[in-house]
Each structure stands twice: as C-alpha cells, then as structure tokens.
Amino acid sequence: MTSANSPNLIGNIEQWPIAGSFTISRGAKTEAVVVVAEVRRDGLVGRGECVPYPRYGETPEAALAALRAMQEAVADGLDRMALQAAMPPGAARNALDCALLDLEAKRSGRRIWDLLGRRAPEPCVTAYTISLGSPPVMADAASRAAHRPLLKVKLGGDGDGERIRAVRKAAPQSQLIVDANEAWTESNLEKNLAACAAAGVTLVEQPLPAGNDQALARIDRPLMVCADESVHDRTSLEALRDCYDAVNIKLDKTGGLTEALAMADAARALGFDIMVGCMVATSLSMAPAMLLTPQARFVDLDGPLLLASDRDNGLLYEDSLVYPPDAVLWG
Template sequence: MTSMKLVTLAARIERFPIAGSFTISRGAKTEAVTVVVEVSHDRLTGRGECVPYSRYGETPEATLAAIQAMQQALAGGLTRQALQVAMPPGAARNALDCALIDLEAKSAGLRAWNLLNRPTPGERITAYTISLAAPEAMAAATAKAAHRPLLKIKLGGDGDPERIAAVRKAAPESELIVDANEAWTEANLEHNLAACATAGVTLVEQPLPSGKDEALARIRRPIAVCADESVHDRSSLAPLRERYDAVNIKLDKTGGLTEALAMADAAQALGFEIMIGCMVATSLSMAPAMLVTPQARFVDLDGPLLLTRDRDHGLRYDGSLVYPPDSALWG
C-alpha cells in the first residue's frame, strides 16, 4: 500500500449476544465483545473487527486504546506494511490491518483477493461448534446439528471419552473434529486420543497446554493433532514440526490478514495442514479470513451462526456452506 495521507481513525467496542452460551474448558460466555475499527480517506471507509482474548492477556478496553494510539501514525501516512512492525501480533493489529486492506481495495476499485494477488475464495463447508457440557447434553445438542457435515466438538479433560462417544452416537454421519483447549494432561493424552480415534475423529486441536506439549513429540499420534494456542504467527511454526500435524490460523492471533496469508504459505512449506479458525464474532471478522480458505483443509468460521444476530450485509450461510463476503461488508 502506498502512503495515504490524512487517514482518519475511529474505533469502538461492540457487543453481540450469543444464542444460549458458548462453553469451552476455560469457561462460558453469553456475548461476543468485539472492537471495530474504521479508517477513512477521500470519502472512503475501510472496516475491520477483532475479538480481544483474555487467554492472551487482552481486554476490549486495552485493545481499543492501542488502536486509538495509532491515530497520529495513520494520519502521517503509516502503511499496512509498516503497521506489521509498529504493532505486535494480536487483536488490535488485526482490526487495523483488515480495515486498511478494506480501504485499499475500495480505493483501487478491486476485491481484496485481487488486490493481494490471492486465489478467489469460493464457498466452503464450515465446522459448527458443539459446546462443552455433560455427555447427555452434548449428545442432545449434537442431535440437533447432526445434519451438518462437519462438527467441532469442545472437550474439557475428565470424562472426554464418554463425551465423544455420546457425540458420535448422536451424529453418525458427520465428520468430527475436537478442540480440547489445552485441557488434557500427559497422563490422559493417549487414552483420550485413542477414544477420539475410536469415534472416528479426524483432528484433535490443542490437547495439551501451550509450552507443555512436548509429549506430543514422544508418542505415536493415532490421528492428526492441530496447534492453536501453541501457534500465533510465522515465528512460532518451526519449533512445532515434531509435535503437530496442522496449525489453526486465526487473524486475532496473527495480527491480521497480512500475516495470516504469509503464515499460511510458510505453514504449507513446512508440511502442516491448515485450519482457518475464528473467535465468536460477527461476519466482519470472518470476511477477511475467507481469503485463507483456498489453502485450508479445515474451515471453522461459524462465529456468526452462534450469535442471536449478525451485522448488516453479513456473510451468506446456507446450512454449513459459507460464501465469500459481498463488498458491502468487506473487501
């Protein structure tokens, strides 16, 4: 991006109710708290959205402040490439990066994928998340979603073999992927992996805590294991080659689409399979992530499906199919 002088910045915190609640091993929440950025130049406005995540020490208020602190730099002509150095990876940079790409695309009269010289995204099957609960409750929730071809099952440690067996019985035809959100231990790792293999699970995401996942390199993994909390941007890829088979790329971790696309290229070069994931958020968060889907084996962009309402011009979902964004939304 060439320098755009007099870029103005606006940012705010927005809240979207979740349908019911969203429960993982670290707890439950009933709303998605996002930070929305708007960057404007020459009567055009680009938008981006992020979800600050307490697991990484982020809060909505601190994220908003970090974004607002970039106003002077943006007004002075800070480019998107310079932004990658000016801010660390994380939610704040993600929202700004995506807003700047949206603004660049509008200014050039191009769709974002053409601007960035990436493949045109098409419709993809997205995973649909089943929250962590007792086996009976998870089976009931799964039964309602058993028509979906790909389900992502949240697990949480003790009792997980019973949970995944109950889920599989309730959805005998669906492909299952599992997310333990760091809740397993070395003591139950192999037992839980075996239970997932028995249930025909395709992939297990982040079974052990980040930084305490060395055991994955010492065991025979019966199914593919995907890094999430253990991987953030390109710099974190190489040390994981012996422990993981796949990596979950999330724009809120990479610090935006610019790094996410570079990370996807690097991950493929290292032999990792790719999942493109999301936090629970609106279609404005999902839209930039659609540009990574041509490289992804797994697409997990169901955030808007978990909300009671999405924003205007949201992504089109047809069952489990998700379609690329209209330019009225982003890019």
Template sequence: MTSSQLPQLIARIERWPIAGAFTISRGAKTEAITVVAEVSQGGHTGRGECVPYARYGETPEATLAALLSMREALHNGLGREALQAALPAGAARNALDCALIDLEARIGGRRAWELLGRPAPRPCTTAFTISLGTPKAMAAATAKAAHRPLLKIKLGGNGDGKRIAAVRKQAPESELIVDANEAWSPANLEQNLAACAAAGVTLVEQPLPAGQDELLARIRRPVAVCADESVHDRASLEGLRARYDAVNIKLDKSGGLTEALAMADTAQALGFEIMVGCMVATSLSMAPAMLLTPQARFVDLDGPLLLATDRDDGLRYDGSTVYPPDAALWG
C-alpha cells in the same frame, strides 16, 4: 494534504449477544465483545473487527487504546507493511490491518483478493461448534446439528471419552474434529486420543497447554493433532514440526490478514495442514479469513452462527456452506 485527505481512524467496542451460551474448558460466555476499527480517507471507509482474548492478556479497553494510539502514525502515512512492526501480533493489529486492506480495496475499486494477488475464495463448508457440557447435553446439541457435514466438538479433560462417544452416536455421518482448548494432561492424553480415534475423529486441536506440549513429539498420534494456542505467527511454526500435524491460523492471533497469509504459505511449505479458525464474532471478523480458505483443509468460521444476530450485509450461510463476502461487508 488537507485534513480531509488524511486517513481518519475511529474505533469502538461492540457487544453481540450469543444465542444461548458458548462453553469451552475455560468457561462460558453469553456475549461476544468485539473491537471495530474504521479508517476513512477520500470518501471511502475500510473496516476491521477483532476479538481481544483474555488467554493472551488482552482486554477490549486495552485493545481500543492500542488502536487509537495509531492515529498519528496513520496521519503520517503508516501503511500495512509498516503496521506489522508498529503493533505486536494480536487483536488490535488484526482490526487495523483488515481495515486498511478494506480501505485500499475500496479506493482501488478491486476486491481484496485481487489486491493481494490471491485466488478468489469460493463457497466452502465450515465446521459448526458443539459446546462443552455433559455427555447427555452434548448428545442433545449434536442431535440438532447432525445434518451438518463437519462438527467441531469442544472437550474439557476428564470424561471426554464418554463425551465424544455420545456425540458420535448422534452424528454417525458427520466428520468430527475436536478442540480440547489445552484441557488435557500427560496423564490422560493417550487415553483421550484413543477415544477420539475410536470415534472416527479426524483432528484434535490443542490437547495440551501451550509450552507444555513436548509429549506430543514422543508418542504415537493415532489422530492428527492441530496447534492453536501453541501457534501465533510465522516465527512459531518451525519449532512445532515434531509435535503437530496441522496449525490453526486465526487472524486475532497472527495480527491480521497480512501476516496470516504469509503464515499459511510458510505452514504449507513446512508440511502442515491448515485450519482457518475464528473467535465468536460477527461476519466482519470472518470475511477477511475467507481469503485463507483456498489453502485450508479445515474451515472453522461459524462465529456468526453462534450469535443471536449478525451485522447488516453479513456473510451468507446456507446450512454449513459459507459464501465469500459481498463488497458491502468487507474487501
């Protein structure tokens, strides 16, 4: 096989300004830093994007290095299945996994969901995120988004009862889901869950720190609770059944669409509801995750809506309705 017929990998770090700031319990940021992998072969190029997450010890530089370390393996025939063992679950594997799926779909002239034997994604409603702030600031942000049918509210611990009450007052018709990002404690867990129940919240995401969430199995949960930082791939599911009602599947955690789809099937079999989540990133990160939406009760793929600008051929958003990707973008 000539060098032109061998898979060629390039990868790079990209920076995308956020519209304003994005604030959660761990802090605020004004840009999304992504790493893009491109695999070319036979005149076709497949792309994948990931977001390295410091919460899991990832950096853009280390993620880029992990991707570039796979060049020789790709030349030697590394495919998606072998990739699952070649790299650990995480951002780097996600970008390469999605790039390989995109490439395979383009070479075969099929859409990614056809290639993978999955139902075609349809337009669906995505959550829209309200960043953490004072009750007054969050109420003001919610008032501007109150027309959206599903809002995801970032909370942060003390004072969350006032925050969620202020949000509900401004969005009486919206379905509310909450993300505490591990910021609650055993001391305020039941109080905050009660405040969410009083506000008609449908789902509370990751209230306690991962590894310190045993209390969830011992209390009455008045609102469904969803694992995020506590769940990564299929291997982490079984031990969560007593503590959580739902799981948030993110491609950057699972290490790509290949594992995420298998994880969704396993989660459903275990009785979990499914949320499809994302990091703040461009449409290239959201596009593969759209293949999970037919199995999802909650879709949270609003990353591009939080950016100052998205990439060319980005996903189409009509209000809170997100549409499947065009082939020009991915898959």
C-alpha cells in the same frame, strides 16, 4: 504533517449477544465483545473487527487504547506493511490491518484477493461448534446439528471419552474434529486420543497446554493433532514440526490478514495442514479469513452462526456452506 484528506482512525467496542451460551474448558460466555476499527479517507470507510482474548492477556479496553494510540500514525499515512512493525501481533493489529486492507480495496474498486494476487475464495463448508457440556447435553446439541457435514466438538478433560462417544452416537454421519483447549494432561493424553480415534474423529486441536506439549512428539499419534494456542505467527512454526500435523491460523493471533497469508504459505512449505479458525464474532471478523480458505483443509468460521443476530450485509450461510463476502461488507 496531516491534511484534510488524511486518513482518520476510529475505534469502537461492540457487544453481540450469543444464542444461548458458548462453553469451552475455560468457561462460558453469553456475548461476543468485539473491537471495530474504521479508517476513513476521501468519503470511504475501511473496517476491521477483532476479538481481544483474555488467554493472551488482551481486553477490549486495552485493544481500543492500542488503536487510539495509532491515530496519529494512520493520519500520517501509515500503511499495512509498516503496521507490521508498528504494532505487536494480536487482536488490535488485526482490526487495523483488516481496516487498511478494506480501504485499499474500496479505493481501488477491486476485490482484495485480486489486489493481493490470491485465489478468489469460493463457497466452502465450515465446522459448526458443539459447546462443552455433559454427555447428554452435548448429544442433544449434536443431534440437532447432525445434518451438518463437519462438527467441532469442545472437550474439557475428565469424562471426554464419554462425551465424544455420545456425540458420535448422536451424529453418526458428520465428520468430527475436537478442540480440547489445552485441557488435557500428559497422563490422560493417550487415553483421550484413543477415545477420539475410536469415535472416528479426524483431528484433535490443542490437547495440551501451550509450552507443555512436547509429549506429543514422544507418542504414536493415532490421528491428526492441530496446534492452536501453541502457534501464533510464522516465528512459532518451526518448533512445532515434531508435535503437530496441522496449525490453526486465526487473524486475532497473527495480528491480521497480512501476516496470516504469509504464515499460511510458510506452514504449507513446512508440511503442515491448515485450519482457518475464528473467535465468536460477527461476519466482519470472518470475511478477511475467507482469503485463507483456498489453502485450508479445515475451515472453522462459524462465529456468526453462534450469535443471536449478525451485522447487516453479513456472510451468507446455507446451513454449513459459507460464501465469500460481498464488497459492501468487506474487501
């Protein structure tokens, strides 16, 4: 039975224009569409943000409907541990999980990392994304970002060798990581990996389609390969040990920070390096992921840098250095 002091769950869809456009192998977009969950109780508001991803059959409307379906359970006192079984992993659960964590921190008057017994995040270098395009266009973008220490280069299949050579020439001092977004095939895998290795790339992310990536276990990998679409939560880790050296943990895939932290612990125990990643979104999406950065070898939380503007009280970015969130934003 609910009462006047019961938590109240509200969900909203928001659109945030991107500065220019953001292009990967699956297409381009000019705005980030996010879903925000707010859990209100005793005058306090806990917030969480997610980005429903069509690659996994998600839409903003379906995520919002999934949140609204949880309103009664939240009013009846659902906590984030019970939430893990009450909703499947995915974007909607992420927004609610993070909102409940934010509310928990606000009610206690403590920072969330202290409540969870985790290391406090510190300022760290985030990757900055170079969108997929022609070699000259990508070289121009890389040249303008060449002062940044870590660039994440989106590739897309045919012509990727030329693209990565152009980016390397334009940004000779930056560390490069590559994201193929499942666009390579078994026939061009070794050629593209060799081109990346020749360009001094440190890591290649998800070169082959999820579920068709066993070829990675049969070749000599000349550089680190990281799973993204192939890995979602802890249950998907064990099967990837022969194919990948690292895993990209994104809260929208794990279904929230609660599972993401447990997944990071499990991944490290299995010998994986960790990347903490994001979708293009506001600082409200990035803030919870900052708790994963003490365990991460690579941090890719540049979503707000790709927007025309961020929400109020967003994360502080000094070029590629990102700072932990203030409590007024989250946690």
